Amino acid sequence: MTRFTLEDLTVLLRECAGEDETTGLDGEILDTAFEDLGYDSLAxxxxxxxxxxxxxxxxxxxxVVNAKTPRQLLDEINVCLGESA
Structure with a gap:
């Protein structure tokens, strides 16, 4: 199975939860808290x-409770997909 990437995640975040002027998913966001990116637990x-x-x-x-950053969520997803974190 293919590794789930940051690009995959940002596309889904934008599609599932939207993006407004306060939401920034461009740049170095791997270690930025989802809360700081403008995404809550529902998103x-x-x-x-x-x-x-x-x-x-x-x-x-x-x-969702444990993954506070995109990097942490990607690690969880890729472990479950059988890819190395």
Whole structure:
């Protein structure tokens, strides 16, 4: 299976939760808190749900609570996909 990338994640975040002038997904965001990027837990639940459906993967229930940054979420996703983090 293909590694889930930051680009994949930003596309889904924009599609699932939108993006406004205060949301910045460009640049070095891997270690920026989702909260600082303008995304709350509902936005992440929607995004994680879509990832699970599209990639046929089951992520841990607490992934949204534990993954505070894009890097942490990507690591969780790729571990579940069988890719190295």
């Amino acid at each position: 992440l639940f929607n995004t994680v749900g879509r990832i699970e459906r599209e990639r046929s993967v089951s992520l841990p229930e607490d992934v």
